Amino acid sequence: MDTPEVPENINDVPPSHRSEYIIQRKKEEAEALKQCKANWQIATRKRAINAQENNKKSDNVEIPPKKGAEGKNSRNKPRAPKDNPxxxxxxxxxxxxxxxxxxxxxxxxxxxxxxxxxxxxxxxxxxxxxxxxxxxxxxxxxxxxxxxxxxxxxxxxxxRPQATIEIRDLDCLTDEEEVITAIRSATQNPTAEMKVHVTKANSREQCRAFVKMAITDVKSILEKSRIKVGWTICRVKLRADVKRCFKCFGVGHVQANCTGPDRKGQGLCIRCGEKGRKFNECTKPPKCCLCLNEGLIARSWIN
Structure with missing residues (x-):
């Protein structure tokens, strides 16, 4: 004799049989949950067995180290400059x-x-x-x-091959002499020659320093990734040197290979983009005339 089907909706059950309907539904749910747990245990055992077999196969296989994974902080370590002759x-x-x-x-x-x-x-x-x-x-x-x-x-x-580093997190009172003293102490080279430019403080009263010096000294600084200047242990990164043309004021080439307009001959200042002054004499805020012509934000960074 076939088992009568249990209605899906309790509203389809007569009021006199609803208590039996509820008991039947709970039994079905408990049976389904039990079967689900059993299936999950079987699947877990199969995965464990497969994992053991894979581990046995890979015991004698050498896994090559990831590139740049020589130390815990290898990702944060600044890249070293290329050796130029x-x-x-x-x-x-x-x-x-x-x-x-x-x-x-x-x-x-x-x-x-x-x-x-x-x-x-x-x-x-x-x-x-x-x-x-x-x-x-x-x-x-x-x-x-x-x-x-x-x-x-x-x-x-x-x-001598040179490179430029950027020192961040400096306080607003840091000057060029303090930076030079810190670098000479860090490189243990009391006669190291360098050019230092300290920027103006930002809204957080912090500034940055750009230091151009010999590559040998740059490498010794970058190996430590940080340098103590005054009270602060500052972050250091290598700054990419971008070629700048002083004829057309463009980037990516130099004046000797320039085929662009002679903005220098027109009397324009490479710092502010206006006539009547030279770069060394300019005190106006930086403004890139190339960006202004393209409708971009007319800011530039010259050091």
Whole structure:
């Protein structure tokens, strides 16, 4: 004999049989819950068995470490600057040419004594001789021998790779001397040369400092990721150097390769974008004339 179907809605049950209907529904719900728990336990056991088998297979497999996961704070550690070759720039006087300087160098300067390895010799856009040299050797003696050889026919400049770092979280009373003292102490280089620009304080009375110095000193600062300036332990990051053209005021190229309009020749100031003043003499707030022409917020950052 078939079991009569139980109505879905209690309103379909006669009032005299509603108590039996409620008891029947509770039994069905309890049976369904029991079956659900049993199915869940079976699935859990299967997953545990599969996990054990996978662990046994992967016991002898070497998992390569994630890139940059050398330490706990590797993600927060600032990236180091690229190593650029050291160089010597030799600029001839007006009545001397590039070939004159190069002939004089090859005939009179002895590389064997200074143990210098020259990687490249090329002419700059200004007509100067640029010698790119490798690491090691007696660079100071090499520069002195060039100066002694060329004397008054050229000027010699020792070019060392540099990079710029940004120091944040400085208090509003921090000055350039305090930053220089902190960096020389952190790098343990009391004679380190650098250019420091401290910004004006923001609404929180905090400021930033941009420091341009030798790459060797920059790397030692970035390895620590923080530096103590005055009372504050400040965050440090490497600042990307963007090429800026002082002819058209654009970015991504320099004046020697510029094909844009000569805004410098028109007498415009690269800081405020107005006529009648030079960048070094400008005291107006920064305003980018390029952004103004494009309808963007006319702000710029020049240091």
């Amino acid at each position: 050291e160089a010597v720039l030799i600029k001839p006087v007006e009545d001397r040419s590039y070939t004159d300087i190069l002939k004089s160098l090859k005939n009179n300067v002895k590389l064997e004594k200074t143990e210098i390895a020259i990687h490249s010799i090329r002419k700059t856009t200004a007509g100067a001789v640029l010698l790119e040299i490798g690491k090691g050797g007696k660079k100071a003696e090499f520069c002195e021998s060039i100066k002694e050889t060329l004397k008054e026919i050229a000027t010699v400049k020792d070019l």
